[in-house]
Amino acid sequence: MSGLHHKPAHPPPRPGGGALPGRAAAAPSGPVGLVRHARPGHELLLMPGQLYFGREPASIRTLLGSCVALTLWHPQRHLGGMCHYLLPERHRSHGLPADGRYGSEAIALLLDLLARAGTRATEYEVHLYGGADTLPDHVQHKTQVGVRNIELGWTLIDQHGFQLVGVDVGDNVPRTVRLDMHSGEVTMRRSER
Numbered sequence: 001m002s003g004l005h006h007k008p009a010h011p012p013p014r015p016g017g018g019a020l021p022g023r024a025a026a027a028p029s030g031p032v033g034l035v036r037h038a039r040p041g042h043e044l045l046l047m048p049g050q051l052y053f054g055r056e057p058a059s060i061r062t063l064l065g066s067c068v069a070l071t072l073w074h075p076q077r078h079l080g081g082m083c084h085y086l087l088p089e090r091h092r093s094h095g096l097p098a099d100g101r102y103g104s105e106a107i108a109l110l111l112d113l114l115a116r117a118g119t120r121a122t123e124y125e126v127h128l129y130g131g132a133d134t135l136p137d138h139v140q141h142k143t144q145v146g147v148r149n150i151e152l153g154w155t156l157i158d159q160h161g162f163q164l165v166g167v168d169v170g171d172n173v174p175r176t177v178r179l180d181m182h183s184g185e186v187t188m189r190r191s192e193r
Contacts, residue, residue, distance in 0.1 A: 033100025
């Protein structure tokens with residue numbers, strides 16, 4: 001034996017799971033996928049299941065297959081955002097945090113953020129992209145995830161009164177979407193398979 005003693009990085013948990021005296025219990029985790037900060041003046045690459053709302057980055061970009069992206073832009077306030085969801089919705093157990101991977105929850109999170117900014121959904125221009133059928137033609141039992149993602153996007157846009165100004169959905173090609181956070185211009189490029 002070397003005679004060295006290693007102190008554990010964290011004390012062992014107390015029986016019953018309570019916090020140690022003098023230490024606060026861990027706060028419940030917040031929304032999954034919410035990007036709270038972006039580097040001012042830089043492009044934010046939004047990964048699947050993530051969403052952002054604010055004005056910090058120069059632009060927001062994402063790559064889509066069967067996923068769907070919804071972009072938001074407030075032309076007077078120059079506030080904007082984007083979500084990139086993978087599935088339309090899930091059965092969410094009580095107490096679970098909202099998760100940006102699910103369209104219904106991603107849009108609910110964005111609605112909360114824009115309300116906190118003192119704005120309403122009807123003031124935003126939105127674009128809807130993605131929902132490609134990315135499975136090969138010979139696959140017999142397709143889940144139609146892209147179609148279901150698109151349908152949810154349409155439903156939520158109508159339900160909340162967003163101003164739809166751009167759309168490119170379906171087909172079987174990936175798309176790259178970019179929102180310029182200075183002008184609100186949205187560009188979309190289809191990729192070859």
